[in-house]
Amino acid sequence: MTDIQLHRPGKLGNPDLVIRDDPRADRRLVAALDTMQMAGDPPVYINASTPLEGIRQYLKAAEEGSVEFFESSVAGMPPVKGVTTTVEKIVGVDGNEITLFIHHPTGVDGPVPGVLHLHGGGMCILDAEGPLYTRWRNDLAAKKMVVIGVEFRNATGRLGVHPFPAGLNDVSSALRWVSKHKARLGISKLVISGDSGGANLGLAATLKAKRDDRLHEVDGVYALCPYISNSYVNKRPELQSLYENDGLYTPLAVVAATAIAYDPDGENATNPLAWPYHASEADLEGLPPHAISVNELDPFRDEGLAYYRKLQAAGVPSRARMVIGTCHAAEINFMKAIPDVYHATLSDIAVFAYSL
Template identity: 50%
Template sequence: MSTDATVSAAPGRLGDPDLTIGTDPRADPRMVAVFAAFGIDGPADGAPLGPDAPREELLGFVEAVEVGFEGLFTALAQDAPAVDGVREELITITGEGGHEIRLHVHRPEGVEGPLPCLYQVHGGGMVMLATEGPLYTHWRRRLAAAGTVVVGVEYRNGGGALGSHPFPSGLDDCATGLRWVHAHLGELGGSHVVVTGDSGGANLSLALALKAKREGWADEIAGVYAQSPYILGSWADVPAELPSLRENDQYWLNVSLFPVLAAVYDPDGAHADDPTCWPYAAGVADVEGLPPHAITVNELDPLRDEGLAYHRLLLRAGVSSVGRINPGLCHVGEILFPAALPDVYAAAVRDVTGFARSLA
């Protein structure tokens, strides 16, 4: 029996409301050291406004949050090891409304093809951040160096610098880009397309498969790899099967942020029951017949349990799905720390690229 006074029968803040990501004994100490260096190892700040605030105030808040996250992600990417042997190209296509959609293509040099193609969708709650950010650029380079063609899509966000474009604008852009990639696999050097994304990008990745099934083009997606999906959509009455929203609240992310981001993406909750907006709303009939999935979640993430719930839904529907929990990590922690947690980062690269190769 443990004599450690910090260990409770209930994990995280369920057992001790004063725990932080910096003091939780489950936390990877290397991750804690990075957070401490930035002064964010304590309780995460709550949102200063609620989802019912005027839209202009919501958009202004998202713009401020985006600056903070982009600054942190840029700093985290600064010490990442250089990636050699990858060619990069920017392709611009036209969306249905006549707007531009930028596709960032990364290919390994000197590798015989065709290769699996990873269609990468960045995170940010569907309302902020950018494919062109240094952390996501490094992630795509590492995936490409491991022997895949990687295409990062720059879609219209619900808010921030690339907003304001509520649902379904971003999803439509992702679908347009994905279908273009599938139609041009030969010239890209790809064999098949696997959609992958983290957080809000995982929402969009799962939603793309649901949208593709609904519209009859699901065969263009060979698989989906979703990391730390943000898919619930409503936090007024947290489901009992999602205890991580209480257990890990204020661990780098404050749960009060989620309904604010959701109000920007889906104003007035108009699409709360639409699985292509909030995949947690999906039922067995929505997911039956989908291509293979991999769902990864992190132990210290408030969003952990919604990803696990979606994995279990896929299994109930007879869809091939692999679930994985990364111990000791925060939300999307496997891709945040390429320098401080190189072994964790390398394992994530192997997992994503290995999943893609397994579907050839």
Template identity: 40%
Template sequence: MTYDPMKDDRLDMRNRGLLAGFEEPMLSQAADVATREEALAAANTPEALAAEEAMSELLGMLDNEDVMPSKGLRITTESLVSHPDGNTINLQIIRPDTDEILPCVYYIHGGGMAILSALDPNYRAWGKTIAHQNLCVVMVDFRNSLRPSSVAEVAPYPAGLNDCVSGYHWVTQQQGALGIDGDQIMIAGESGGGNLAIATTMRLIVEDVSVKPVGLYALCPYILGAWPSEACPSSLENEGVLISVANNHPTMAYGIEALEAQDPMAWPGFAAEADVADFPPTMISVNECDPLRDEGIAFYRLLQRAGVLSQCRQAMGTVHANEIFGAFMPDISRMTARDMAGWLKECSLAR
């Protein structure tokens, strides 16, 4: 039976209308591929590029000044040299236009580690929503594995993770210039950015950095590497609701070798208790009607078994990464932004 969002009683009515306008799920592909080269070729067919252009037009509508105003904010971009590859990446910095020393959210964008950019209009809008909670937001634009972000190079794991770690180090080194409190830096990200937020935290712990993140806030993390999964029923129950994960293109592009090696820094669904035992306080946020819902919940339960101060929240009636569609559902975006600010405060109290 064809999925009809208008008959899905779980969905917020606004999501029913939104999904009814899609001819097919986002990120859908016709068939699996055998190599990274095939995934790259499929991502650059005329049909794929036309679908990307259509998605860009939709996302371009989401930076609505009436809903997410720029007034009172300072928005800048910076570039840095990432290590160890020596490539250049960009960061978008959004903060209240004040000299006040602020807590910081180091934010990693979604897109399956394969597509999208922190400089896209929807992320600018989402960053403004977070910044209006009296926070400094630094959004890192790492190298994607399928299509360029704001830099031309695309590269597989660990390129994107290296860029995210390098960006974090830059933030800690520039805390005076950024006007942030180095003791109140929280790492956050959604979907593929949730994967990278977890993996960046894991890498920083292994490196034993001097300026550690005070907390972690991972939204709908994309961490299994292979779908569907019988252990995560939502990957079957919600397949095709806004997004499709029933293909291997992002996995093949980002890190099939790392998947085969069960590397938790590429695919944190493989993490063991020892890998997360030293995590800072962590919030996992999931969406009810998301194929990725249950892998996020499973990661929360891993944190609990490891003795990490952690919580898990589920936003009812929502689809994957609903928070970044703020122009359509601003209350959901603002509520989550307020929760992020609240969790950062709780993390600071727990130090």
């Protein structure tokens, strides 16, 4: 039998590959990355060996440096019509104040689905108030849904140093408040949704709701590019994308350091409430419907797909989609470069929410 040379994608076939030269990459995305000098090897200034204070300082600086990027991501886009926004302040289980940004569609009769939105940033940085996620929530609300953005505590950065489980506690507090006020908010069914670290918190909050006998508060979960395995130093061989896509926009050395900022003592390395990938079948049984969306060129791709398969094995109604040709969270971060992908993702979340 003739030997067959199988193609090995990404860095499995070429360890020196950069996203600019990856034939799988959406060329529009590559062009956008090139204009920002982000299409080559990403710089790596921290790793799992960096002292904790150094990690925190770097992440805070990265957060400050992201302001211009996120402003440019939405600059020049027309305003979203048919949406009004209010702000609510609530008190969380830890006694801290939590800000909720509530986006209502106008001209809607009767209750509509609600989305409890959790921003990305690896549970460590970024915020709900910035222009990128404000735009995202407005566009979701324009799909005739009530969208609530949660300003949860991060593990480091501008909002202070609040490692696990602070952010999760805030999300759970917001979930409880929204669930209690669904009638006033005009919400029928409630979906938790977030990207990256926000997806982690959404999945974890659902697991926590089950443990706390509050699962009735969650009608569905839509997780985008979930960051959930904590396998970024000792990579799990079953998660091929950790090898295949490391450094294609997202360097795992930096990710591993970010995970340390979230759980500095490493006491929760396999705790499903910190890293939902480690949930058992018993943890997952009885959960509400889930949708998992992953990016083809994302190191986290396969942990998202693995979680989907675990949900299936546990009998949870679930579906998955892969956004071809894109790096981590590209459908949000590069909405102007790939607008069709951006709007397809918004529509998919709305279809999921209205199906419940």
